[in-house]
Amino acid sequence: MAKLAGPLEIYPLLPGTNCKVCGEANCMAFATKMAEYTVKLRDCTPLYEEEQYAKKRVKLEELIRPPVREVTFGTGEKAVSIGGKLVLYRHDLRYTNPTAFFIDISDALDADAFAKRVRDIEEWTYVYIGQNLRLDGIALRGVSKDPQTFAKAAKKLVELTDWPIMLCSLDPKMLSAAANAIADKKPLLYAATLDTWSEVGEIAAKHGLPLVAYVPGNLNDLASLANTLQAMGIHDIVLDPGTLSRSGLGTTIDCFTQLRRAATVKDNDVIGYPLLSTPISVWADYREGEAPELTKWDEVLTAASMIVRYSDIVVLHSLDMWTNLPLTFLRSNLYTDPVKPVAVEPGLVKFGDATSDSPVMYTTNFALTYFTVESDIKQGNVDTWLLVVDTEGMSVQSAVAGRKLTADKVAEAIQEYDVEEKVNHRILISPGMAARISGETEESSGWTVKVGPRDSSGIPKYLQEKKWQEE
Amino acid sequence: MTEQEKKTTLDEMFGEFAELVLENVTIELDELKIALRPMIQQVAAQVAKPALSLPKSLIPAKFEPPFGDYSTKIHEVTIGATKGEGGTRSNSVTIGGHEAPAWDLFQSPPKHPPIIAADVFDMKISLAKAVKTHYKEVMEDPAEWAKLCVNKFGADVITLHLISTDRQLKDTSPNEAAKTIEEVLQAVKVPLLIGSAGDPEKDGPVLVKAAEVCEGERTLLCSATVDVYEPIAEAAKKHDQVVLSWTSLDINQQKELNRRLIDWLRPEQIVIDPTTAALGYGLEYAFTMMQRMRLAGLLGDSELQYPISSGTTNAWAAREAWLKDESLGPRELRGPIWESVTALALLLAGNDLFMMMHPAAIKTVHDLIDWMKERKPVKADDYPDWTAMALPEGV
Numbered sequence: 001m002a003k004l005a006g007p008l009e010i011y012p013l014l015p016g017t018n019c020k021v022c023g024e025a026n027c028m029a030f031a032t033k034m035a036e037y038t039v040k041l042r043d044c045t046p047l048y049e050e051e052q053y054a055k056k057r058v059k060l061e062e063l064i065r066p067p068v069r070e071v072t073f074g075t076g077e078k079a080v081s082i083g084g085k086l087v088l089y090r091h092d093l094r095y096t097n098p099t100a101f102f103i104d105i106s107d108a109l110d111a112d113a114f115a116k117r118v119r120d121i122e123e124w125t126y127v128y129i130g131q132n133l134r135l136d137g138i139a140l141r142g143v144s145k146d147p148q149t150f151a152k153a154a155k156k157l158v159e160l161t162d163w164p165i166m167l168c169s170l171d172p173k174m175l176s177a178a179a180n181a182i183a184d185k186k187p188l189l190y191a192a193t194l195d196t197w198s199e200v201g202e203i204a205a206k207h208g209l210p211l212v213a214y215v216p217g218n219l220n221d222l223a224s225l226a227n228t229l230q231a232m233g234i235h236d237i238v239l240d241p242g243t244l245s246r247s248g249l250g251t252t253i254d255c256f257t258q259l260r261r262a263a264t265v266k267d268n269d270v271i272g273y274p275l276l277s278t279p280i281s282v283w284a285d286y287r288e289g290e291a292p293e294l295t296k297w298d299e300v301l302t303a304a305s306m307i308v309r310y311s312d313i314v315v316l317h318s319l320d321m322w323t324n325l326p327l328t329f330l331r332s333n334l335y336t337d338p339v340k341p342v343a344v345e346p347g348l349v350k351f352g353d354a355t356s357d358s359p360v361m362y363t364t365n366f367a368l369t370y371f372t373v374e375s376d377i378k379q380g381n382v383d384t385w386l387l388v389v390d391t392e393g394m395s396v397q398s399a400v401a402g403r404k405l406t407a408d409k410v411a412e413a414i415q416e417y418d419v420e421e422k423v424n425h426r427i428l429i430s431p432g433m434a435a436r437i438s439g440e441t442e443e444s445s446g447w448t449v450k451v452g453p454r455d456s457s458g459i460p461k462y463l464q465e466k467k468w469q470e471e
Numbered sequence: 472m473t474e475q476e477k478k479t480t481l482d483e484m485f486g487e488f489a490e491l492v493l494e495n496v497t498i499e500l501d502e503l504k505i506a507l508r509p510m511i512q513q514v515a516a517q518v519a520k521p522a523l524s525l526p527k528s529l530i531p532a533k534f535e536p537p538f539g540d541y542s543t544k545i546h547e548v549t550i551g552a553t554k555g556e557g558g559t560r561s562n563s564v565t566i567g568g569h570e571a572p573a574w575d576l577f578q579s580p581p582k583h584p585p586i587i588a589a590d591v592f593d594m595k596i597s598l599a600k601a602v603k604t605h606y607k608e609v610m611e612d613p614a615e616w617a618k619l620c621v622n623k624f625g626a627d628v629i630t631l632h633l634i635s636t637d638r639q640l641k642d643t644s645p646n647e648a649a650k651t652i653e654e655v656l657q658a659v660k661v662p663l664l665i666g667s668a669g670d671p672e673k674d675g676p677v678l679v680k681a682a683e684v685c686e687g688e689r690t691l692l693c694s695a696t697v698d699v700y701e702p703i704a705e706a707a708k709k710h711d712q713v714v715l716s717w718t719s720l721d722i723n724q725q726k727e728l729n730r731r732l733i734d735w736l737r738p739e740q741i742v743i744d745p746t747t748a749a750l751g752y753g754l755e756y757a758f759t760m761m762q763r764m765r766l767a768g769l770l771g772d773s774e775l776q777y778p779i780s781s782g783t784t785n786a787w788a789a790r791e792a793w794l795k796d797e798s799l800g801p802r803e804l805r806g807p808i809w810e811s812v813t814a815l816a817l818l819l820a821g822n823d824l825f826m827m828m829h830p831a832a833i834k835t836v837h838d839l840i841d842w843m844k845e846r847k848p849v850k851a852d853d854y855p856d857w858t859a860m861a862l863p864e865g866v
Contacts, residue, residue, distance in 0.1 A: 089766075091759045106864070113864065128751065141858050168858040190858065194529070202525075216854035219534040227532040232525060242854045249842040251849055253819075254576040261575075262537040270532045283862050284855030292866045293804060301839065304812045308819045309574075317862055322800030325791055326812040329751035334816075336755050368753055394719055395753060397788065398746055401669050402719035403698055436639060436669075455790050 004086060004093075005063045007031040013060040015046050015053055034064060037086060037096070067264045068312075070097065071236045071274050073188045073210045074164025080136050082238070082312040083274030088264040091338050098335040099306075100136040100313040101328070102166050104280055107153035108143040114153070118160045120319055126328065129371040133328040139190075139280075139315045140178070142169035147177035154178040158185050166190055166315070170214075172199035183207040190214070190276075191240060197225055201232045209236070212276055216242025217251065219258060223270050230270075237273045238313065245282040245302040252277070252302075253309050260310035274312035279303035283317055296323050303327050308334065343393030344370045348417040352383035359384045359468050360419060361429040361452060361459070362410060364391040364399050373456045380460020385422060389413045396433040407440035414445050429468050431456075536577045541769040545569040546738045547583065548778050550628065550713055551662020552689040560688065561660035564627055566742070566823040567778030573765060573821035576846050584840050585818060587833055588664055588826045589626035590784055591616045593643070593651045594635040599793035601806035602828050613651055614658035621659045624830040625837060630664040630693065631655050636677045637668035645673075645680035652684050664691040664715075664826075675702040682706035691715055691742060697728050704735035715780055717744040720756045722763060726774040742824065744780040749789040750813040757781070758820045765821035778823040786813035787828070807831040815839060 011031040018026040022043040024033065033039040041064060042048065047057045070084030080100050087093045103121045105114065118138065126133045140157055142150045150169065157165060165187040167178045175189055176199075191214035192200040204211035211234055215222040222241055229237055241255040256275055262268040279302040286295040296318045303314050307330050318324065343365045351374075363373045365388050377384060389409055391399035399405035414420065414428070428447045430438050432454030441449045450468045453459060462468070547568040552558025568582030595610045605624075609616040613631060620626040633648045635641040656663060665681040667674035678692045679702050694717035695703045707714045716732055718725040725745055732741055745760035761779050768776040786792060792809035793802060810832035814825055818839060827833050 089759075089762060090755075091763055104862075106862070108861070109864065117864070141860075143859055143861055145859060170856055170858055197529070198525070216851050217849050218851070220532070221529075223532040223534040224529050228526050228530045231530055242849075242851075244849060244854065245842075246838075247842050247847060248849055248853075249839070250574075250576060250844060251846045253574055253843060254846050257575055258534075258536055258577050261539075262534065265539070266535070266537045268535070268537070271534065278857050280862075281855055281857045284857065284860060286863065288863070292863055297804075297808065297835075300808055300812065301815060301835065304815050305819065308816055315857075320800050321798065322805040322808060325799065325805070326750060326808055329791070330754070330812060330816060333751065333753075333755040334758065338755070338759060342756070366753070372752075395748065397785075398719050398748070402696070402746075403671070404719065436637075439639075457790050457794065 004037075005035060007035045009063060010034050010060065013056045013063065014044060015050075015056075017046070019046060021045050037064075037093070066096075067267060067269075067272050068260070069235075069237075069273055071188075071210050071238055073166075073186050073236070074137065075184075075186050076162060078137075078163050079186075080164045085260070085264065085274075085310075085312070088261055090334060094337045094339070095335045097312065099311055099331050100164075101324070101331075102137040102139040102164075102313060102315045103135055103319055104139045104141050104168070104315060104317050105157070106141050106143040107150050111156075114156065115160060118157070122161060122163065124319060124321075124324065126321070126325060127375075128329065128332065129368065130375060131332075133325075133332065135324070135328075137164035137166060139166040139168050142167075142171065142174045142178075145171065145174070147171075147173045150174045151177035151181040154182045154187075158182050164188070168315075170196065172196050172203065175200055176203050179203050179207050179209060183209060186210075188212065188238065192225065192229060194221055194225060197228055201229050201234060204229075204234050205232055210238060211236065212238045212240050213273075214240040214242070216240075217255065219255060219271075222259075223268075226273060227270050238276050239271060239273050240276040240278065243278040243281050243302065243306065245279070245285075245298050249302065249305060253305055256306065256309045256311060275310055276313045276315070277303075277306035277311040278315045279306060280315045280317045296320065299323065300327060304330055307331055342367055343390075344388065346388045346390040346413065346417075348419055348422065349374075349386045349388060351377050351386060352381065354383045354385050356422065356424045358423065359429055359463060360387060360423055360425075360427070361385070361431075362387040362389055362413070363431055363456075364389055364394060364396050364405060366391060366393050366395045366399070369395045373459070376456040376459050380463065382460055382463045384463060385419070387413055387417060387419060387428075396431045400434050400436055405434060405437070407437050407444040410437075410441050411445035414447065427468055429462075432458075538578055539571065539575070541571060542771045543769060543773075543776060545582075545765070545768050545778060546741070546776050548713060548739055548742055550664065550689060550691050552687055556689070557687040558689060559656065559660070560662050562662070563689065564662055569765070569769070569821075572769065573762075574819060574843060580845055583823070584844050585823045585825065586627040587836055588628045588630045588824060589617075589620035589624060589833060590630050590632060590826055590828050591620060591655070592632045592634055593648065594641060596634065598828075599787050599802075599806055601793065601803050602787065605830050614654040617655045617659045621661055624833050626661070626833060628662045628664060629655065629659055630666050630691075630826050632666035632668075633677055633681070634666075634668045636673045637670045638673060639670070640668070642673075645676045648677055649680050649684045652681055656685070656688070662690070663688060664693055666693040671698055674699050678703045679706040682710040682712045685712060686710050689713060693717070694744065695728065695732060697724060700728065700731060704732050707740060708735040711740075713740045713742060715742050715744055716777070718746065720746050720748070720753075720760060722760060722767075722775075725760075725764070726772075729774045729777070738776065741777045742780050743775070743777045744782065747781040747783055747785045747813070747817065749786045749792070750809055750816070751789045751791060754813060754816060758816050761817060761820040761822055779821060780824040781814070781817050781822045781826065783810060783814045783817065783825045783832075784828045786810040807835070811835040818843075 024030040068085035168190040191212040263272040282298040391404040438449040551560040551563035571579035635643040693715040807829040
């Protein structure tokens with residue numbers, strides 16, 4: 001892995017006044033956190049406000065610049081930042097800026113279909129461990145091949161949405177017309193090629209817009225194109241080495257892997273930019289009359305490969321729940337901070353107005369398990385006690401198999417968290433996945449154990465039907 | 472253009488680095504940064520002149536493939552044995568042997584492409600509806616079940632899970648379980664993997680018996696754990712079988728168990744399994760464990776130089792895979808894509824052996840391995856212009 005700047009390299013470039021404006025105890029503490037990228041350089045306000053530090057600031061900015069530059073586009077709260085990657089593997093530190101999902105819209109759609117498509121993109125959502133999974137932006141495609149139609153559609157789009165926009169056409173005239181129309185919304189331009197770099201580069205430079213460099217399947221040429229665009233004064237560059245599915249998937253994964261590895265491990269600065277992939281390309285294989293599900297299936301596989309293999313932004317056509325749910329989940333998983341604790345605090349948690357007559361359930365202290373159970377209990381709006389047993393941060397199924405969740409541990413938790421003082425009864429509801437240890441748990445704890453649902457989505461129904469009180 | 476103007480322009484473009492080039496400043500910190508970002512100076516040199524006016528032609532840059540240095544290989548492990556090899560299988564399969572991180576094709580393609588084992592159970596079990604549909608005819612007959620997986624669903628190997636031996640289920644004796652093993656060995660000719668029930672009292676005796684009846688077949692015994700490993704390792708040594716070393720998302724525990732197993736076994740007799748959590752429910756732990764294990768193995772950690780296995784069927788633990796909820800789309804698609812994406816992430820992380828269930832997911836992962844295992848030259852024209860394609864809308 002590339003060597004990121006250490007605290008001892010950062011510290012000499014800070015003001016060194018220990019002014020605490022950043023919220024840290026002193027400059028060394030700030031330098032330490034800066035080296036882990038858990039604070040922003042901007043938090044050191046004197047560095048930006050006082051002229052005497054200007055030179056140090058410039059040096060610092062260069063020193064801490066991620067090996068993959070960050071590119072931001074769109075405006076306001078919805079603006080999206082991509083790239084800014086520090087490492088090749090998530091276990092080396094963490095991945096920053098989750099892959100942005102851009103869904104296409106055609107400029108050839110009629111007004112109603114156009115508006116509906118925008119709405120559908122904006123409204124796609126799913127609640128996952130307490131957060132709303134969403135898509136990130138809209139990719140306007142120049143299907144009409146008419147610059148005026150394309151520009152009009154771009155204008156229409158900014159009326160309908162404040163989401164970030166990507167303008168997509170390989171024809172410089174199309175890009176010029178649309179960029180003129182909505183430059184103030186800071187769209188991402190797609191794309192400059194080996195044939196069009198001069199014209200498209202000028203458009204990007206003129207409006208100060210971020211630009212995608214697209215050269216399919218040839219990394220030397222892609223590096224040359226990026227090099228040239230940078231020489232034109234364009235610094236917000238995104239690289240697209242081309243996306244192929246099916247028998248071309250190996251080549252595609254290889255290109256993305258080489259680019260990211262070269263940037264992060266070999267410090268190749270020429271290609272140290274965010275990467276864009278286009279799983280939407282799979283639709284080129286779609287034939288009218290075929291079931292679209294097969295093409296969607298391919299799109300999911302291609303997109304999943306690219307999310308794992310370093311794509312900072314993906315362009316998709318499918319907007320179904322079954323296609324985008326696994327993809328947004330995958331993104332969430334891989335972009336989780338690997339040093340984030342796996343476990344929550346064990347203990348007894350009260351939900352709603354739980355009383356001494358309320359049921360007692362137990363679960364493990366694996367964060368994902370706990371939050372899933374918590375969200376199910378809250379959604380069901382039921383009054384209950386939840387005993388969180390310390391399984392060293394392991395899920396129910398794994399903890400039972402790995403002997404981290406045993407009858408003795410459950411019995412100990414009942415004692416340790418004074419459950420017998422909180423309720424009148426002695427009935428414990430076990431997760432369905434822990435049915436194996438229910439008999440032993442009765443022996444070690446002296447409580448009656450009822451086996452609850454195998455999946456916690458069944459908890460509200462289970463409790464409402466008072467199944468735990470049945471003989 | 473004067474020298475002063477030129478300098479200003481470069482300063483704007485490259486900040487301190489232009490300064491370095493022009494003023495030849497040498498302070499320690501800057502030297503360090505030059506070491507960090509060797510390309511910068513090169514870029515500065517390359518673009519210095521054209522930057523002053525619009526480039527008239529492409530400014531060439533060479534891209535060097537980012538080869539890594541790996542000191543050791545992952546061990547090769549062979550499962551199954553043909554008549555010539557002392558068994559009765561029609562073929563054997565070999566996994567591992569890798570010399571580079573997974574799918575770094577530019578460096579080295581996978582030595583042996585990953586394989587898929589279909590799960591077969593020795594008794595009827597509860598399954599998600601989308602899975603059950605495909606197996607309901609054979610759920611009480613493991614031999615027929617195995618045949619279906621091989622003949623119709625294309626499984627490379629079969630894992631026979633002897634879950635009925637669990638004291639809380641049917642408490643089937645090791646001798647009875649051995650009969651089932653023999654039936655399945657008769658029914659299919661692909662290599663066989665044997666899974667125990669996860670009952671700490673029974674797993675040892677069951678797998679010891681399995682090692683005995685599979686004499687010569689080079690079967691994979693699933694699994695040795697930190698709690699139960701001695702009898703399994705001993706039986707594997709005696710009957711020349713392979714052992715799955717299974718731990719719970721803990722790399723140190725994995726190393727510890729492997730260290731103990733090696734007292735009985737040769738490296739070619741160990742496959743490791745760090746536990747697979749489902750997409751959305753901890754997949755990242757499995758993903759990162761596998762990635763770290765593969766890298767450690769390549770960089771000389773002898774305790775992690777083994778091929779990796781995944782219980783990918785665990786993907787179905789995610790409710791989104793099976794929940795009956797129309798708003799999430801048809802579960803006939805949702806379930807198998809869940810298993811497929813779980814597998815795909817782990818495939819890219821470096822997994823070698825997938826234990827799977829849904830036929831569409833099995834087919835998908837076979838396809839993916841086939842598509843990914845080599846680079847194929849593609850002409851620029853073969854990349855479609857997706858920006859201008861007319862696509863089906865609202866389907």
